Amino acid sequence: MQTLKKLFPFYLRLDKDLNIIEYGRSMGKLLHENGSFKDHFKFIRPNFGITYSFASIAEFLDQVFILELFHHPKKVRFKGQFIIHHEHEDELWFCGSPWLMSVEDLQQHDLFVTDFAQHDSAIDTLLMLNQNLLNLQDNSKMIADLKQKNERLQQVNERLDAIVYAITHDFRAPLLASIGLLQLPESMVLEELPEILQTLKRLDRTIIHLNELSKNEKIALKFSTINWEELIRESYHNYSVIYGIKIPIHLSINETTPFHSDTFRIRTIVNNLISNAIKYARPILEEASFIKISIHTDPSSCIFTIEDNGEGIDEKNLENIFKLFYRASIKSQGNGIGLYIIKEMVQYLKGTITVKSVKNEGTTFTLKFPNQKLE
Amino acid sequence: MKTHFYIIDDDELFLKLGKMYLEMGTCTSSVTLFNDATEALKAIENREESLDQRYVVFLDLNMPILNGFGFLEALEKKPKLLQKNIQIYVLTSSINQDDIERIKQYKSVTEYLNKPMTREMVQHVCAS
Numbered sequence: 001m002q003t004l005k006k007l008f009p010f011y012l013r014l015d016k017d018l019n020i021i022e023y024g025r026s027m028g029k030l031l032h033e034n035g036s037f038k039d040h041f042k043f044i045r046p047n048f049g050i051t052y053s054f055a056s057i058a059e060f061l062d063q064v065f066i067l068e069l070f071h072h073p074k075k076v077r078f079k080g081q082f083i084i085h086h087e088h089e090d091e092l093w094f095c096g097s098p099w100l101m102s103v104e105d106l107q108q109h110d111l112f113v114t115d116f117a118q119h120d121s122a123i124d125t126l127l128m129l130n131q132n133l134l135n136l137q138d139n140s141k142m143i144a145d146l147k148q149k150n151e152r153l154q155q156v157n158e159r160l161d162a163i164v165y166a167i168t169h170d171f172r173a174p175l176l177a178s179i180g181l182l183q184l185p186e187s188m189v190l191e192e193l194p195e196i197l198q199t200l201k202r203l204d205r206t207i208i209h210l211n212e213l214s215k216n217e218k219i220a221l222k223f224s225t226i227n228w229e230e231l232i233r234e235s236y237h238n239y240s241v242i243y244g245i246k247i248p249i250h251l252s253i254n255e256t257t258p259f260h261s262d263t264f265r266i267r268t269i270v271n272n273l274i275s276n277a278i279k280y281a282r283p284i285l286e287e288a289s290f291i292k293i294s295i296h297t298d299p300s301s302c303i304f305t306i307e308d309n310g311e312g313i314d315e316k317n318l319e320n321i322f323k324l325f326y327r328a329s330i331k332s333q334g335n336g337i338g339l340y341i342i343k344e345m346v347q348y349l350k351g352t353i354t355v356k357s358v359k360n361e362g363t364t365f366t367l368k369f370p371n372q373k374l375e
Numbered sequence: 376m377k378t379h380f381y382i383i384d385d386d387e388l389f390l391k392l393g394k395m396y397l398e399m400g401t402c403t404s405s406v407t408l409f410n411d412a413t414e415a416l417k418a419i420e421n422r423e424e425s426l427d428q429r430y431v432v433f434l435d436l437n438m439p440i441l442n443g444f445g446f447l448e449a450l451e452k453k454p455k456l457l458q459k460n461i462q463i464y465v466l467t468s469s470i471n472q473d474d475i476e477r478i479k480q481y482k483s484v485t486e487y488l489n490k491p492m493t494r495e496m497v498q499h500v501c502a503s
Contacts, residue, residue: 165471172468173490177388180491184395199388327385327439 001087004095007117010078012037012094016054021091026115030069030076030098041067044077057082057092066099074108162324163210170325170335174203202335209337212268216345221262223372226302228253228295231267232274236291239275247281247308252294259297260372265345272338273306273365280310282360302369309362318357376429377404378501379422383415383446384408384435384466389490393433393466396492402501404428412441416449419456430461431500433492436469436478443467447481457483464488464500 005011009026018037031040038052044066050056060082067078080096097116100106106113177199181192232251240246277291292307313321317328322343325336346353351369380403382393390408397406409415415432422430436443443465450456450463462485465478470489478487485503488496 168468168470172470173386173389176468176490177386177392180389180392180396180493183491183493185399188395195388195391 008095009115009117010097014092016090018052018054029110029115030072040069040071042070044068054092076109159324170206171203174199206335209335209341213337213341216348219264223260223374224263226259226261226263226266231270232293235271235274239278243278245278245281247278247289247291250290250292254296257297257299259302260374261369262349265349269342269345272342276338277306277308277310282311285309297371299371301371304367305364307362307364312359312361312363313357314359318355376402376427378402378429378431379404380406381415381418381432382408383412383432385410385438393492396494396497399494400497400501412438412446416446428460432463433466434463436465436467436474444477447483451481451483466490466492
């Protein structure tokens with residue numbers, strides 16, 4: 001009982017007829033006389049199906065009440081709950097505290113922080129607010145944080161819009177092409193089966209790309225030693241098979257110290273870069289096409305350069321190539337996601353990426369990653 | 376009337392597919408494919424003027440370099456290119472209501488069609 005009184009210095013004790021028989025120390029600062037509960041308080045919440053009777057209140061024991069002390073010049077409101085204590089089964093106890101919106105409210109009611117129980121979360125919030133009012137720096141930091149969060153939300157929203165657009169366009173296109181091919185006269189359909197297969201594979205690649213993109217946000221960084229040679233050979237082999245072209249590759253690895261980073265992201269980045277270098281090779285060059293990859297690692301960073309003599313990127317498109325769903329080329333294999341994924345992952349790894357390109361001459365991407373410490 | 380078809384689409388597969396269907400059409404005189412809308416614009420400017428020839432353009436919307444909207448803007452700036460014997464059909468995979476509404480603002484567009492091309496579509500275009 002004493003504990004309860006201490007925990008709720010604004011408590012009210014009501015008898016069977018809802019007379020106030022006792023109230024808390026702090027409540028005494030606002031309520032100056034005993035009497036009928038009904039003459040002092042009205043129900044703000046719940047406001048439906050409740051009457052001023054013991055039985056009616058007892059039906060709402062598990063609910064939050066908001067009461068208004070309506071005679072008080074400031075109409076103080078209280079938030080809390082009614083309980084029936086097992087030692088006093090014919091009494092209702094209201095356990096709550098003033099429902100305050102600001103520090104000013106506290107002052108208006110001549111209340112002090114010491115009038116509240118220590119556990120009261122309302123007062124925690126108020127104290128925090130109060131501190132921030134005093135501490136301008138904190139305040140502006142909070143605003144900056146909120147702004148940043150807001151911007152982040154906007155970005156996420158824009159990306160969602162773009163993805164929905166992609167699903168209705170880029171995902172539908174290969175499906176519709178397949179439907180079109182399958183509706184050709186029967187004799188022609190058979191001939192087109194390899195084409196349909198290619199188209200559906202293309203759709204699958206787009207979905208894999210989107211999945212990589214969402215994984216980047218979800219999967220935590222996991223650092224390990226990167227085996228550049230193996231990673232590059234594997235990726236090069238895979239994409240040579242997928243595109244059915246073999247472009248000579250020159251690999252130069254200068255590793256003075258092992259490079260530690262996140263394998264999943266490094267692999268995805270390398271896959272996308274090698275895939276582009278193969279995909280956008282100029283067929284006219286035949287054997288003269290090349291991909292040159294050079295890697296230089298030191299204790300603090302790793303510089304990765306990939307150069308090709310493929311179709312290159314128009315100068316006016318160069319600034320847009322890292323945008324989601326942007327396609328600078330009329331080559332239809334592109335889905336406009338690859339370079340965006342690369343940019344996002346490089347950022348995630350706190351690295352940098354730059355591009356140099358001349359139309360019909362070739363493209364060079366230079367990436368720099370910090371060399372992480374293994375735990 | 377004998378009809379020359381132009382298909383503008385960045386997707387090689389849709390070009391090929393369109394050509395296959397159009398070549399089955401009863402009114403087809405020729406099918407020309409463009410994977411770059413700027414090239415198609417040039418071809419329309421340089422086309423032969425004659426009263427008994429009809430030109431029908433199938434235009435995709437979402438394309439790199441010059442997209443469908445850009446193509447229509449450029450075309451509508453040169454009203455002399457838009458004579459009675461040329462019809463533009465937008466043929467797209469977009470089911471985006473914004474795209475559909477936006478297309479309605481271009482007077483040069485005869486109809487908004489959804490991919491893929493079908494035999495019925497070719498018959499419909501030949502008959503109109």
